[in-house]
Amino acid sequence: MNPQLQTGATKVEEAPPLRLSIPATIALLPARTIFLLAAQALFALIFRFRHDAQPWRSSAAWWTVYGNLADLGCLAMLIAVTRRQGLRLRDLVPLSTLGPFKTVLRGLGYFLLVMPVFLGGFVLSSYAVYGDIRPHVDAALLGSRRLPVWAVIYSVTLWWPFWSATEEITYQTFFLERLRRPFGGPAGAMALVGFWWAAQHSALPFLADIRYVLWRLLGFLPGVMALMTIYLRTRQIGPLIVAHSLMDFVASASTLYWG
Numbered sequence: 001m002n003p004q005l006q007t008g009a010t011k012v013e014e015a016p017p018l019r020l021s022i023p024a025t026i027a028l029l030p031a032r033t034i035f036l037l038a039a040q041a042l043f044a045l046i047f048r049f050r051h052d053a054q055p056w057r058s059s060a061a062w063w064t065v066y067g068n069l070a071d072l073g074c075l076a077m078l079i080a081v082t083r084r085q086g087l088r089l090r091d092l093v094p095l096s097t098l099g100p101f102k103t104v105l106r107g108l109g110y111f112l113l114v115m116p117v118f119l120g121g122f123v124l125s126s127y128a129v130y131g132d133i134r135p136h137v138d139a140a141l142l143g144s145r146r147l148p149v150w151a152v153i154y155s156v157t158l159w160w161p162f163w164s165a166t167e168e169i170t171y172q173t174f175f176l177e178r179l180r181r182p183f184g185g186p187a188g189a190m191a192l193v194g195f196w197w198a199a200q201h202s203a204l205p206f207l208a209d210i211r212y213v214l215w216r217l218l219g220f221l222p223g224v225m226a227l228m229t230i231y232l233r234t235r236q237i238g239p240l241i242v243a244h245s246l247m248d249f250v251a252s253a254s255t256l257y258w259g
Contacts, residue, residue: 026179029192030196032074033202036070037203038069039067040066041059042069043059043066044056047059060141060205064155065151071167074170075089078170078174092177093169098238107240109243111243114223114230115247117226118223122135124219125216135212137207137215144255152257155253160245164245164248168240168244171197176190176228179193186228194225198218198224201219227243
């Protein structure tokens, strides 16, 4: 049985160690970003076959649909890594004695705590990159996306819970958990994992515009650092998945309309 950690009144069980070299673990950090680029390229290819004049731009608006393809890629990667070590994917997630009610209640609290950090990060990022609180980005890609009814329904019902859970498990309980000890503390691991966690959002969707990429990277960085700080202090991933899911639901529901 793995040793138990006591955090306040809650016991959590540490995830078992993975016998994966540090260089190999670091090399996997960009994988989620690569999966996102591949998923968008697949949708762009579909639009090209449909004789769309701007297939890459048209595919970008579908990020709440093709994003789950990256989730499938991440889960396949994690399953492959854990299977080689004789573990299950479930073994990557620290167990907790928190019940469903406390998990949701804490998640709501974390949502109220972290959402303003993300919003503030984008205010600062917009000023830093564009010199204006309003980023100079086509609203059709991020803020006012027009999708078919079925894609809207999919985005507001299935995309966000799958995306949020996979993202938290990938960056928190896999990468951060296994890099914090070799780095001799959390700071180095948080900097490395946080960079790639924020950078993946520059590929959701991706536009070949360095200012856009920088704006997304800087905008998400404070929020992901806050999420990692909470995880390292509480060692509870469940409430963070709840909080993350609420943020992603808002992001998907508030940017969509059908037509």
